Amino acid sequence: MKVVRVVAAVIRREDQVFATARGYGEFCGQWEFPGGKIEESETPQQALIREIKEELNVDIAVGECIDTIEYDYATFHLSMDCFWATIINGQLELKEAQAAKWLSKVDLDSVTWLPADILLIDKIKKVL
Numbered sequence: 001m002k003v004v005r006v007v008a009a010v011i012r013r014e015d016q017v018f019a020t021a022r023g024y025g026e027f028c029g030q031w032e033f034p035g036g037k038i039e040e041s042e043t044p045q046q047a048l049i050r051e052i053k054e055e056l057n058v059d060i061a062v063g064e065c066i067d068t069i070e071y072d073y074a075t076f077h078l079s080m081d082c083f084w085a086t087i088i089n090g091q092l093e094l095k096e097a098q099a100a101k102w103l104s105k106v107d108l109d110s111v112t113w114l115p116a117d118i119l120l121i122d123k124i125k126k127v128l
């Protein structure tokens, strides 16, 4: 099965994390952490900084890796490195997402996550 390598940022502000709703495609309207595919010449951290600038027009500092999520979708295997991140410059703008929310621990179950993200949410809850 095709393997898709993705990187995602769990952007943190005090006790909240920033989530976005997909604006297009098969999973349109479902919630995720911003990020995207890693290009060949990039480290995961470089890919994340680039993707967040493209999608949200802010600069981030990339922190520790939270987890690497491995998940089988119907047509590909997802391998997703998830990092803590903080905004170091700029104002958030939604370039691709249809909506966004800052979520605290008690709000994490209030949105419909992409299937692969369920595993990650449990880990985030333990830290927030």
Ligand SMILES: Nc1nc2c([nH]c(=O)n2[C@@H]2O[C@H](COP(=O)(O)OP(=O)(O)OP(=O)(O)O)[C@@H](O)[C@H]2O)c(=O)[nH]1
Pocket: 004, 006, 007, 008, 025, 027, 031, 032, 033, 034, 035, 036, 037, 078, 080, 114, 115, 116, 117
């Ligand atoms: N960024 C991101 N992608 C996720 C998450 N969870 C998850 O299953 N994915 C999957 O990771 C894949 C790659 O993300 P992407 O943003 O580059 O995907 P895409 O299909 O829109 O790519 P495209 O922009 O090349 O068309 C998608 O299939 C997406 O569904 C998540 O929390 N964040």
